[in-house]
Amino acid sequence: xxxxxxxxxxxxxxxxxxxxxxxxxxxxxxxxxxxxxxxxxxxxxxxxxxxxxxxxxxxxxxxxxxxxxxxxxxxxxxxxxxxxxxxxxxxxxxxxxxxxxxxxxxxxxxxxxxxxxxxxxxxxxxxxxxxxxxxxxxxxxxxxxxxxxxxxxxxxxxxxxxxxxxxxxxxxxxxxxxxxxxxxxxxxxxxxxxxxxxxxxxxxxxxxxxxxxxxxxxxxxxxxxxx
Amino acid sequence: xxxxxxxxxxxxxxxxxxxxxxxxxxxxxxxxxxxxxxxxxxxxxxxxxxxxxxxxxxxxxxxxxxxxxxxxxxxxxxxxxxxxxxxxxxxxxxxxxxxxxxxxxxxxxxxxxxxxxxxxxxxxxxxxxxxxxxxxxxxxxxxxxxxxxxxxxxxxxxxxxxxxxxxxxxxxxxxxxxxxxxxxxxxxxxxxxxxxxxxxxxxxxxxxxxxxxxxxxxxxxxxxxxxxxxxxxxxxxxxx
Numbered sequence: 001x002x003x004x005x006x007x008x009x010x011x012x013x014x015x016x017x018x019x020x021x022x023x024x025x026x027x028x029x030x031x032x033x034x035x036x037x038x039x040x041x042x043x044x045x046x047x048x049x050x051x052x053x054x055x056x057x058x059x060x061x062x063x064x065x066x067x068x069x070x071x072x073x074x075x076x077x078x079x080x081x082x083x084x085x086x087x088x089x090x091x092x093x094x095x096x097x098x099x100x101x102x103x104x105x106x107x108x109x110x111x112x113x114x115x116x117x118x119x120x121x122x123x124x125x126x127x128x129x130x131x132x133x134x135x136x137x138x139x140x141x142x143x144x145x146x147x148x149x150x151x152x153x154x155x156x157x158x159x160x161x162x163x164x165x166x167x168x169x170x171x172x173x174x175x176x177x178x179x180x181x182x183x184x185x186x187x188x189x190x191x192x193x194x195x196x197x198x199x200x201x202x203x204x205x206x207x208x209x210x211x212x213x214x215x216x217x218x219x220x221x222x223x224x225x226x227x
Numbered sequence: 228x229x230x231x232x233x234x235x236x237x238x239x240x241x242x243x244x245x246x247x248x249x250x251x252x253x254x255x256x257x258x259x260x261x262x263x264x265x266x267x268x269x270x271x272x273x274x275x276x277x278x279x280x281x282x283x284x285x286x287x288x289x290x291x292x293x294x295x296x297x298x299x300x301x302x303x304x305x306x307x308x309x310x311x312x313x314x315x316x317x318x319x320x321x322x323x324x325x326x327x328x329x330x331x332x333x334x335x336x337x338x339x340x341x342x343x344x345x346x347x348x349x350x351x352x353x354x355x356x357x358x359x360x361x362x363x364x365x366x367x368x369x370x371x372x373x374x375x376x377x378x379x380x381x382x383x384x385x386x387x388x389x390x391x392x393x394x395x396x397x398x399x400x401x402x403x404x405x406x407x408x409x410x411x412x413x414x415x416x417x418x419x420x421x422x423x424x425x426x427x428x429x430x431x432x433x434x435x436x437x438x439x440x441x442x443x444x445x446x447x448x449x450x451x452x453x454x455x456x457x458x459x460x461x462x463x464x465x466x467x
Contacts, residue, residue: 062347063347063429064403065347065351065404065405167279167344167346168278168279168280168344169279169342169345169346169425170342170351170421171346171351171403171405171423171425172344172346172347174353174407204410205409205410207279208272208279209342209409210408210409211408211409211410211413214374214408
């Protein structure tokens with residue numbers, strides 16, 4: 001024979017269990033609904049004094065292997081090299097978002113972007129100046145297209161940790177390089193060539209496929225344009 | 228009498244040998260067999276360089292080698308002399324420069340570089356993004372920059388890529404084609420394409436490791452190469 005107080009205690013425990021199960025289900029659904037923003041590794045934007053402006057980003061899409069020019073409203077610094085770094089960092093951090101169409105590793109991707117005025121000129125050689133002989137470039141210097149080019153060379157110095165975590169594949173690596181080149185070309189027309197370094201060193205490939213030791217022409221890389 | 232018979236027999240045999248020798252001289256020797264066109268397959272990566280992680284425990288180097296092993300007999304059956312940059316998983320594995328050197332020395336009719344990736348869908352076909360050289364074929368004594376060797380073969384590489392794309396479309400395999408800068412593709416002195424096999428469906432239901440999917444890809448490539456070679460002048464690589 002179960003006493004009355006034991007029955008009351010039993011039903012109180014059953015009621016508590018049902019209530020806690022319901023509360024757990026509610027919490028689970030709430031977490032799932034906010035999961036899309038949980039994986040956002042975008043660095044917190046530094047306070048900018050400049051106004052937001054319309055910027056063209058060359059966004060990559062892995063599904064069909066295309067690059068699309070897309071306009072976004074972003075506040076960017078005015079100085080060219082800092083602006084170039086902010087542009088590439090923003091482009092690559094957007095690709096690290098969970099619903100990105102070109103998934104890339106999160107975290108800071110770009111160490112620096114340097115802008116070098118072209119044409120490149122070799123340091124003055126000693127010997128000829130005292131005799132008044134004009135300094136002519138050597139054969140190797142003359143063969144280098146950078147000694148004849150105009151505009152600016154953008155040297156994008158990527159972080160090794162980011163490059164090491166980049167997905168491996170011809171398509172994904174090609175799209176990453178094309179989207180960086182296309183974004184720089186669209187917003188900084190003075191850039192005529194782009195080179196890549198990883199941790200300040202020349203690297204053969206990005207993640208085993210695309211040639212990262214090459215000097216790329218800054219061109220429009222988009223297959224389609226979306227306003 | 229006995230000597231006469233022997234002499235007669237000697238004359239007879241000598242005559243027969245002389246006639247036979249004359250016939251042998253007069254009969255034209257059989258023509259040397261026409262050399263079979265060489266197709267070079269390059270299963271990318273290998274050894275310590277595993278490439279991308281295509282499946283849970285499968286590396287790109289294994290998928291590319293398996294795919295090359297499926298294409299090889301199909302091309303051989305179609306009359307090609309098929310060579311590969313690696314048959315197994317050697318250590319050390321040839322570098323991309325060494326692979327390009329091997330392929331260039333064989334003067335192949337076409338070079339096909341095989342890759343695999345876990346991202347994207349279907350098959351990605353890439354040709355070199357180098358600008359096309361102004362002369363169709365470089366003079367024999369011309370010095371060609373190593374990084375731009377492919378520039379004289381861009382037109383024929385694009386035709387090969389187009390034929391392979393058409394074959395994949397017929398096989399109902401999704402394709403995306405483009406141009407890239409990649410070793411050893413840029414270093415090859417032959418019509419060359421890089422083919423990257425990704426999951427067949429967007430939901431990943433047919434990964435590149437699927438045997439049936441690989442066989443469909445192999446058959447499409449073999450058929451396309453035969454069709455392309457039939458339309459191409461073997462001496463210049465130009466379309467006929």
